[in-house]
Amino acid sequence: MAAAATSARLPAQDSAQPAGAQAFAACRSCHTLGAGERNGIGPNLHGLFGRQAGGAPGYNYSAALKASGLRWDEKSLDTFLSAPSKLVPGTRMVMRVDDPARRAALIAYLKAQTAK
Ligand code: HEC
Numbered sequence: 001m002a003a004a005a006t007s008a009r010l011p012a013q014d015s016a017q018p019a020g021a022q023a024f025a026a027c028r029s030c031h032t033l034g035a036g037e038r039n040g041i042g043p044n045l046h047g048l049f050g051r052q053a054g055g056a057p058g059y060n061y062s063a064a065l066k067a068s069g070l071r072w073d074e075k076s077l078d079t080f081l082s083a084p085s086k087l088v089p090g091t092r093m094v095m096r097v098d099d100p101a102r103r104a105a106l107i108a109y110l111k112a113q114t115a116k
Helices: 013-024 074-082 100-113
Strands: none
Touching: 013 100, 074 100
16 A cells, blocks of 8 residues: 555544545445444444444354453454454454554444444
């Protein structure tokens, strides 16, 4: 990826959405966000915040994620997305997001998009 002129600055509140949308491009092949959208390879993420891990209706989760006892919020998502199988050994969610600023933008985007 070419280094953009803006990459030296952390995303401000206002630019969090575009950066988050861009980061979510890596998730789109497996996840939908909107109410009533289908589960894919991964579960539909609508209503994610405040929900128990493994809670999307009609999706066949791993036993590991269902038994994790996690509830999704900014903090648990940040830990999960930095290394899913470290937080939940045995989860089938394998995509990790290494850059903390990218995770923050992604989580802000998820919070907005999964609540609609
Ligand atoms: C290759 C497919 C794939 C990609 C890409 C992927 N995921 Fe997942 N994701 C899964 C699967 C499969 C699960 C279910 C894991 C389980 O049951 O252990 C999951 C579960 C999750 C969960 C837990 C959902 C719940 O209802 O408890 C979150 C949050 C999540 N993914 C976010 C993301 C984000 C954000 C990205 C992009 C950075 C992403 N995923 C990319 C396949 C994927």
